[in-house]
Structures are given as structure tokens and as C-alpha cells.
Amino acid sequence: MENNETKTKKEKVPRQAMPAQEPQIRSRNFAEVPLGYSPETAILEASRCLHCKKPFCVDGCPVDVDIPGFIALISAGDFAGAARKLKETNALPAVCGRVCPQEDQCEKLCVLAKKGESVAIGRLERFAADYERNSGTVTIPLPPKANGKKVAVVGAGPSGLTIAGDLVKIGYDVTIFEALHQAGGVLVYGIPEFRLPKSIVSAEVDYLQKLGVQIELNALIGRIKTVDDLFADGFDAIYLAVGAGAPVFMNIPGENLNGIYSANEYLTRSNLMKAYLFPQYDTPIVRGKNVAVIGGGNVAMDSVRTALRLGADNAHIVYRRTEAEMPARKEEVHHAHEEGVQFKLLANPLEYLGDEKNTVRAIVCEQMELGEPDASGRRKPVPTGKTFTLEVDVVVVAIGTNANPIIPSTTPGLETNKWGNIVVKNEGGATSRTGVFAGGDIVTGAATVILAMGAGKKVAQAIDEYLSTKSKG
Numbered sequence: 001m002e003n004n005e006t007k008t009k010k011e012k013v014p015r016q017a018m019p020a021q022e023p024q025i026r027s028r029n030f031a032e033v034p035l036g037y038s039p040e041t042a043i044l045e046a047s048r049c050l051h052c053k054k055p056f057c058v059d060g061c062p063v064d065v066d067i068p069g070f071i072a073l074i075s076a077g078d079f080a081g082a083a084r085k086l087k088e089t090n091a092l093p094a095v096c097g098r099v100c101p102q103e104d105q106c107e108k109l110c111v112l113a114k115k116g117e118s119v120a121i122g123r124l125e126r127f128a129a130d131y132e133r134n135s136g137t138v139t140i141p142l143p144p145k146a147n148g149k150k151v152a153v154v155g156a157g158p159s160g161l162t163i164a165g166d167l168v169k170i171g172y173d174v175t176i177f178e179a180l181h182q183a184g185g186v187l188v189y190g191i192p193e194f195r196l197p198k199s200i201v202s203a204e205v206d207y208l209q210k211l212g213v214q215i216e217l218n219a220l221i222g223r224i225k226t227v228d229d230l231f232a233d234g235f236d237a238i239y240l241a242v243g244a245g246a247p248v249f250m251n252i253p254g255e256n257l258n259g260i261y262s263a264n265e266y267l268t269r270s271n272l273m274k275a276y277l278f279p280q281y282d283t284p285i286v287r288g289k290n291v292a293v294i295g296g297g298n299v300a301m302d303s304v305r306t307a308l309r310l311g312a313d314n315a316h317i318v319y320r321r322t323e324a325e326m327p328a329r330k331e332e333v334h335h336a337h338e339e340g341v342q343f344k345l346l347a348n349p350l351e352y353l354g355d356e357k358n359t360v361r362a363i364v365c366e367q368m369e370l371g372e373p374d375a376s377g378r379r380k381p382v383p384t385g386k387t388f389t390l391e392v393d394v395v396v397v398a399i400g401t402n403a404n405p406i407i408p409s410t411t412p413g414l415e416t417n418k419w420g421n422i423v424v425k426n427e428g429g430a431t432s433r434t435g436v437f438a439g440g441d442i443v444t445g446a447a448t449v450i451l452a453m454g455a456g457k458k459v460a461q462a463i464d465e466y467l468s469t470k471s472k473g
Helices: 004-012 039-046 067-075 079-087 093-099 121-135 158-168 198-211 227-232 263-270 298-309 330-339 449-472
Strands: 150-154 173-177 214-216 237-240 260-262 290-294 314-319 342-345 347-354 360-373 379-391 394-397 436-438
Touching (some): 039 121, 079 093, 093 449, 227 237, 260 263, 290 298, 298 314, 298 330, 347 379
Parallel strands (some): 173 214, 237 436, 290 314, 314 342
Antiparallel strands (some): 360 379
């Protein structure tokens, strides 16, 4: 614990800003927006940590990172050691340092946040992970003694990658089955290059493979094989981490017009299939000049900022509440404002209008006002009866996702709820099928990367306990 004099000095050091591309430049390219800390800045920021006797920041981390421990190593100049400390509990530190909502988790509980600004935990995490990768100091732990048990993981997103890393480190033979042609799940098909470069995800996946995780790509479980087929192949337990990627639409008139995308398709085309590099990559995408994105979450921000980079003159967010109620990260909203995104708030689409070619040309929106709080605690949008028309040539609908039904429909006895999410008995992820576990968005519905990773960690412990008990029995 720091003495009072030292604590006061540290509180006077301001939180260090992270340099970024200028808005007018970055809004027309897909390169990463924040540029990262220099070693000198990282050490200065790390020096702000009070090393509390009870570090509340750790309580806010879903993957139990030793936050004071890795920050102390940065402060001492041992950057590679800090990365190794992170990887003791976090399989994807370079990812988490970029896309986790630290402001609502670890940083929110930092003691410094009570009177001022918290330690920039996420930025320091990113710095340590990037230093290790860029300096060639990545070390692979010695493989543990194999225990003879095989685990199948369905889905190579954040939750699947996390559980695979945890299980392989304690002796399990782990194979991930990924439906797409690249591992990463939402990290590669959903989050744009300017927020999370694909090279970062590839490096994290490569590290897991060097630990011993096997990955089979283009392997859509429920089609090429079922869960029962995996058991027949000799797997002792199966973890379902298939996410929640089925698109949701509003079911309003005109929704089938050309030029209207689900956010899933729009971002997958641009990110994973590299439509933004057309014609080098032959995936087409409509490059609208007047684009509207419906929604106020992180996916909506990713979509509208992508539209700018694809050449839009006007990129709008159409959201039925005010900015204060937006679920998107404050940093992403701030970046969108800087880049010139136009916010149409308290606006709810009623109808899409088309031209003679059945292409969308306008949205009719109803002006809303805020009423009493709803079940989410946010004030409910209430219609005013007033409407306005917004001219558009591309619309992206980013109002959430549903569970993909392929696994439940091909797995007899697997219980799901009314939304199609897999039902689990507890945090250990056990489903109604013996030996089948589930976690992440397919259980909770669409949530954050770090919460999906946290589920993977908890279920890794549960599977280890289940198979250890089973072998003794």
C-alpha cells in the first residue's frame, strides 16, 4: 500500500492520452484509429497505479487479470514480463486492450476514479501485448502432461478461443471447429479493421495454436457433423460457443428493398471478406453516398464508421432514444462524432421508400420523446405522432441479433429458451445434455467480448471438474 505522500503525488499525474489518427484522415482509411502508447508514456501511466491492498479493479475483470501485477511490471520497464502476467489468465490481451469496455468494468472500480480519472488499464494492457508481439519476445510455455481427454469446442470466437487456451494448458487435447474460413468469430467478421486489425487476431490465434490448440476451419457443426457425431468421434466433452449471429430486422414496410443490409452482412462483407478492398477482393458491397444505420450500440457505431470509410458523404445514426441512453462505448461515440457522423436521435423508422428500381431512397421516421424507464432502466421512447423523411441510398439495420438455430435443431434433447438461446444450469455452462456445455452469446444473447471470454474461463473449470470426476468414477 502506498503512503499518503506517494499517493498524493500519483493522484497529481494526469491520465495519459493515447495518440490517434486525425479524424479527417482516418475517416477515409481502414487503418487503426488509436496509435498506442510509447514506452515512456506507458511507464508514466503505470506509475499512477496505487497498488491498493484490496485491488477492486480485479473484481471488475471477468477473466481475473492480476491488474496491479502487470502494471507494476510495466512501471519497472519489464514489458514482456507484463505480457506474460496478462496471459496467465487472459488468452487475448491485445484484443481486450482494444475492444473491452474497461470504463464499465476494471477502470470503473479503480480507486483513482472516485476523485478523478482511473488508471488507463486497457491502454496499458494493449501496450504490453503489442510490445511482446512486435519485439519478438513471445514465449510458449512448456506443454503439460497430456491427460488423455479430448474436448471439442464449437466456434472460434472469444469464448471458444478462451476455453481452448485454458484447457490445453492443463493437459486436454482440444479441437476447435469453426464454420468460417478464418478463426476469430466476431473479432474478424464483426469488428472493423480500424478498431481491431485482423493481424492482431491472427497473432493471438497463432499463439493458441502454438500452445497446442487444433483448429478446423470451414467446419459448420450441425451440417457437416452433429454434436452426437463429435461424441462418436471420441470427444469426451463439447463446448458450444457459436455466438448469436442471426440478423434481426424491424419488419416494417419496404424492408426488402435493395440497399438495405443487416449489420451482420454489411460488416462481414467489409471485414472478413474484405469488400473494402474491392476489386482486389471480389466481394461486392454497395457504397452509398447517404447512409443511415439504425441502432445505438457498438455494432451500429462500427457500421456507420465503416460507411464513412467506404465513401459516404453523409453517414447517419438513427436511434430512438437520446445519446445518453446509447449502449455503445463512449469512446466509439466520441470517435464517430469526431469523424463527422450525423446523429438523428429520438427517431424511430416507420417505413422505407423505394425508387423505380426497388432501391431504397428514403426512410420515414417518427419523432419520439422519452417517457418512464423500462425494464432496462433506460427511459422508454414514446411516439409523438410527428414524422420526418430522411433521404438515403443505403440502410444498415443494427438493432441486435438472435441465436442461430443450427446447433439446437440438430441436437436432440438440448434445451433452449423462447429466444432460441441454449439453457444452462449454472455458471459452469452445463446444458440439458450430459457432457455438453455452452457459454457466451448463444447463452446470454449478444453481449461483450470480455463477458464471452469470462464464460469460457468458468466453463473450462467446470469441464475439468466434470471430466476429472468422470474418470475417477
